Amino acid sequence: MFLYxxxxxxxxxxxxxxxxxxxxxxxxxxxxxxAMDFLLASYxxxxxxxxxxQLLLLLARLAVATVLIAMLCGWTGGGQMLGxxxxxxxxxxxxxxxxYSMGDSSGGSLAYARALQSLQDLxxxxxxxxxxxxxxxxxxxxxxxxxxxxxxSGDSAADLSAQTITSDSRLISRVMSxxxxxxxxxxxxxxxxxxxxxxxxxxxxxxxxxxxxxxDRDWAAPQxxxxxxxxxxxxxxxxxxxxxxxxxxxxxxxxxLSPVQDVWVAGVPVVIHATVRNxxxxxxxxxxxxxxVYHYPSDIPQPDPTLVTSGRVxxxxxxxxESIPAGEEVTVTFQVFIAEQGTHAIEVSLPDxxxxxxxxxxxxxxxxxxxKVLIVDGDPDARGAYHVASVLDPGSQVRIGxxxxxxxxxxxxxxxxxxxxxxxxxxxxxxxEINENVADxxxxxxxxxxxxxxxxxxxxxRDSYNxxxxxxxxxxxxxxxxxxAPVAHASGDASADVVFGxxxxxxxxxxxxxxxxxxxxxxxxxxxxxSPAMAEELDPNGPRVKTVLKRRDGNPFVTQHxxxxxxxxxxxxxxxxxxxxxxxxxxxxxxxxxxxADLWSGAAPATHRFIDDPVERILALDQYAPEATYLPATESxxxxxxxxxxxxxxxxxxxxxxARVALDPMEMVIADEASVNDVLNPGISEWAITxxxxxxxxxxxxxxxxxxxxxxxxxxxxxxxxxxxxxxVKFLSSEAWNAENQTAGSSxxxxxxxxxxxxxxxxxxxxxxxxxxxxxxxxxTDGKRAASHLxxxxxxxxx
Numbered sequence: 001m002f003l004y005x006x007x008x009x010x011x012x013x014x015x016x017x018x019x020x021x022x023x024x025x026x027x028x029x030x031x032x033x034x035a036m037d038f039l040l041a042s043y044x045x046x047x048x049x050x051x052x053x054q055l056l057l058l059l060a061r062l063a064v065a066t067v068l069i070a071m072l073c074g075w076t077g078g079g080q081m082l083g084x085x086x087x088x089x090x091x092x093x094x095x096x097x098x099x100y101s102m103g104d105s106s107g108g109s110l111a112y113a114r115a116l117q118s119l120q121d122l123x124x125x126x127x128x129x130x131x132x133x134x135x136x137x138x139x140x141x142x143x144x145x146x147x148x149x150x151x152x153s154g155d156s157a158a159d160l161s162a163q164t165i166t167s168d169s170r171l172i173s174r175v176m177s178x179x180x181x182x183x184x185x186x187x188x189x190x191x192x193x194x195x196x197x198x199x200x201x202x203x204x205x206x207x208x209x210x211x212x213x214x215x216d217r218d219w220a221a222p223q224x225x226x227x228x229x230x231x232x233x234x235x236x237x238x239x240x241x242x243x244x245x246x247x248x249x250x251x252x253x254x255x256x257l258s259p260v261q262d263v264w265v266a267g268v269p270v271v272i273h274a275t276v277r278n279x280x281x282x283x284x285x286x287x288x289x290x291x292x293v294y295h296y297p298s299d300i301p302q303p304d305p306t307l308v309t310s311g312r313v314x315x316x317x318x319x320x321x322e323s324i325p326a327g328e329e330v331t332v333t334f335q336v337f338i339a340e341q342g343t344h345a346i347e348v349s350l351p352d353x354x355x356x357x358x359x360x361x362x363x364x365x366x367x368x369x370x371x372k373v374l375i376v377d378g379d380p381d382a383r384g385a386y387h388v389a390s391v392l393d394p395g396s397q398v399r400i401g402x403x404x405x406x407x408x409x410x411x412x413x414x415x416x417x418x419x420x421x422x423x424x425x426x427x428x429x430x431x432x433e434i435n436e437n438v439a440d441x442x443x444x445x446x447x448x449x450x451x452x453x454x455x456x457x458x459x460x461x462r463d464s465y466n467x468x469x470x471x472x473x474x475x476x477x478x479x480x481x482x483x484x485a486p487v488a489h490a491s492g493d494a495s496a497d498v499v500f501g502x503x504x505x506x507x508x509x510x511x512x513x514x515x516x517x518x519x520x521x522x523x524x525x526x527x528x529x530x531s532p533a534m535a536e537e538l539d540p541n542g543p544r545v546k547t548v549l550k551r552r553d554g555n556p557f558v559t560q561h562x563x564x565x566x567x568x569x570x571x572x573x574x575x576x577x578x579x580x581x582x583x584x585x586x587x588x589x590x591x592x593x594x595x596x597a598d599l600w601s602g603a604a605p606a607t608h609r610f611i612d613d614p615v616e617r618i619l620a621l622d623q624y625a626p627e628a629t630y631l632p633a634t635e636s637x638x639x640x641x642x643x644x645x646x647x648x649x650x651x652x653x654x655x656x657x658x659a660r661v662a663l664d665p666m667e668m669v670i671a672d673e674a675s676v677n678d679v680l681n682p683g684i685s686e687w688a689i690t691x692x693x694x695x696x697x698x699x700x701x702x703x704x705x706x707x708x709x710x711x712x713x714x715x716x717x718x719x720x721x722x723x724x725x726x727x728x729v730k731f732l733s734s735e736a737w738n739a740e741n742q743t744a745g746s747s748x749x750x751x752x753x754x755x756x757x758x759x760x761x762x763x764x765x766x767x768x769x770x771x772x773x774x775x776x777x778x779x780x781t782d783g784k785r786a787a788s789h790l791x792x793x794x795x796x797x798x799x
Contacts (some may be wrong), residue, residue, distance in 0.1 A: 010069040017061035053770055060764040067757045071750065089132040091162065091203035094119055095190045097212035097244075098139045101709040102180040104213065106354040107246020112180035114244040114734040115211035121738050122209070123172055126165045133165040136197055137172065141181035141680075142669055143190035145612065149666030154193035154200075156670050162201045182357060182611050182682050184706040186218050191228035198235055206237040211734075213245035217708060219715040222723045229727045239729045242737045245714060250280025252287065252350050253358035253710035255329060258607055259346075259365055262597040263424075265401030266341040266367040274348045274361070276321060277329035279711045284324045287350065291316040293336055294345040294684060296698055303631055303688045303698050305639040310631075310686060310698055311345060341367055343605070345684045345700040358710045362684050362702040363607045370399070371424040373596070375406045376431065378459050382406060384429035384575040387583040391592045402596060412438045420445040425599040430457030430574045432464075439468040442476060446566030451599025452476065456527050457574020458484070478545040478559040478570055482528035487551055497523035498557055498582075501547030506560060506569075506594050510587060518549070522581040527572040528555055558591075566602040569595050608702040611680050615701060616662035617687055619646050624697075625690040628661045632675070633683030633703050641688075642675055 096119070102112035119137065126133040137160040146157040155161045159175045187210065198206055212218075218225065233239060256275040264270055274291070278284050294311035303310045316334065324330050338344050343366045350359040373392060377385035389404035405423070409431055415438055420426060426442070428434075434442075446452055454477070456465075462481045469476040487497055496519040500511065510517045548569075549558040559570045573579045575588075582588050609615055617628060626646040631639045646659035668676035687699040717731045 106249035249354035254361040263401035447564035449603035503546030632678035
């Protein structure tokens with residue numbers, strides 16, 4: 001009802017004219033006097049008219065005081081009462097952009113806080129405006145998760161759906177208590193769902209408000225947004241864009257934190273890469289990067305919800321980045337050494353800036369004990385097996401993490417999936433044949449994350465390999481084997497026998513030296529691969545084959561390809577000295593260590609999860625109880641544990657053996673679960689699982705945001721309006737919008753009250769003149785007579 005409710009105490013001023021009138025009445029005294037008796041007799045004859053004139057004058061003065069105080073208090077009228085009696089219905093749909101760039105604090109307050117203030121001001125105004133007003137509020141993060149979860153229901157995504165606006169502030173209290181989300185998302189899902197709600201809700205007028213920060217990422221080329229808004233405007237909807245961002249600010253972000261692919265073994269140093277991007281338009285110098293390790297030894301008895309993490313914190317030395325060019329990124333490398341087995345966590349952070357959420361990033365580091373690798377060599381002398389085993393386990397005090405287990409070809413006769421599952425990687429060297437059973441067991445082993453390396457020498461039976469390794473959907477070779485072909489002798493100016501291929505990442509440590517690093521490798525003959533046109537059983541939808549090394553003539557020498565979760569590396573030559581001298585070259589050591597780390601990576605647990613992906617854990621029922629507790633990440637403890645019961649996996653091989661516990665943010669949003677916001681927090685969360693012996697094991701999980709929203713560059717409003725044509729939109733800043741809401745609906749009423757006040761003042765003067773007594777008296781000038789005005793409350797008039 002009032003813009004300034006505190007000033008309503010001024011309505012007590014309305015009683016002042018009435019008090020003055022009563023006080024004047026108390027001043028009248030009865031006095032016996034003949035003239036007074038004559039006057040009273042005359043008064044009794046005119047009493048009704050006198051009292052009427054006095055009453056009208058008093059009411060006019062009371063009205064003047066009332067109108068004056070109402071104007072000062074900002075009275076907005078009684079529109080809600082009029083709406084109940086029968087007015088127009090307006091549906092107001094507010095789409096709040098709560099992607100994490102709305103956490104920008106460059107303007108002194110968060111952009112999302114300004115969006116909420118705009119919503120609050122709108123609601124306050126509509127509560128006092130004429131007509132019926134319905135409010136729908138939808139956040140972009142909920143809409144995006146709802147659509148990704150397979151639901152097309154706008155009611156599921158909306159915080160409020162077509163609610164009648166009243167003066168009760170609790171209507172939007174739930175939305176007002178929210179913060180900017182941790183998600184990278186656009187407004188298209190929210191606009192599509194809002195369009196459906198607008199069409200399904202009958203209303204005389206429809207207005208769409210979009211409160212966003214209008215960054216380049218979404219609005220520089222708004223084709224998808226324009227398409228969604230055209231569908232909305234076709235329903236005769238007025239569209240208003242509320243700009244909630246302040247000045248454009250520079251921003252630094254940690255865009256990646258991950259351990260280098262290697263054999264992650266306790267007691268072996270692990271290299272960590274941290275990447276920092278400068279989203280600003282100017283170079284940044286001397287940037288400090290703090291790092292911490294969170295140790296999770298096996299002796300932690302229980303998770304502690306009162307702490308940010310249950311692990312023991314070890315600060316690492318601060319790294320200083322000398323310079324980061326504008327729009328570029330720099331990768332910082334450092335080592336961590338952890339002696340305990342298990343999963344640990346690492347965190348890096350930058351100093352605070354405009355956007356704080358992307359200044360910190362985490363990753364987990366699963367460390368195991370040394371694990372066995374299987375080496376099977378078809379050579380009776382096992383010369384190839386010796387080269388592989390000596391690199392993977394050099395002895396002395398050098399710890400690689402692999403324990404070679406050298407076996408003869410007869411070991412494979414009875415090999416099954418369980419046989420290979422005991423090994424982290426399998427090296428098969430110059431085996432004459434691979435039978436159907438072994439091929440099937442290897443295929444299942446690789447698809448579950450195992451790694452296989454082939455060294456194909458002169459004893460290989462090409463037909464056996466092609467028939468068993470590439471049939472029945474298997475892809476254990478990159479392509480069918482062709483003939484073994486010699487390498488032509490090099491001329492005087494020819495290059496080395498071996499050069500880098502199109503995917504040299506496996507040999508990244510050697511790549512800096514170029515092909516010259518491979519110049520000492522001699523190669524006389526290798527197997528060739530059939531071209532796709534000649535391969536009858538080649539799956540066109542199979543994985544991409546990468547050439548790590550190739551011969552001088554361009555034919556592949558070393559290839560790499562993935563099969564589901566696992567990886568296969570194929571060397572098209574033996575390593576017994578018949579076709580190549582590579583095992584005696586230092587580059588072979590580098591290759592084998594890198595290849596071993598690559599083969600191990602398929603079975604390695606993920607080192608992070610994106611916050612909007614499901615968080616899950618597989619439990620072996622013979623080792624763990626079928627329930628778990630999940631403690632979401634938070635910056636402000638205490639953490640609220642989520643208790644979960646594991647569901648058995650119905651897979652034929654794992655039926656009754658494995659169980660799964662999971663939390664899916666998309667399902668939680670659709671079900672409107674309150675804990676979904678906790679699951680979406682980035683940082684270090686924890687699983688607490690109970691082992692069969694009663695001990696609790698705590699496993700950290702690194703939850704990270706998706707990169708992209710850190711670029712705070714803004715799009716010019718004119719470009720946005722042009723890009724949305726032919727849709728007509730009204731573009732407002734949040735400050736202008738708030739000012740408009742404070743005055744909208746009251747400006748017309750204020751003018752009316754001002755006119756009414758002037759009218760009442762004029763009427764009061766006229767009534768005061770009418771109610772006064774006018775007696776003629778001699779004039780002292782110009783021979784005119786001056787009027788004497790004796791008011792109704794004058795003592796002289798009463799005498």
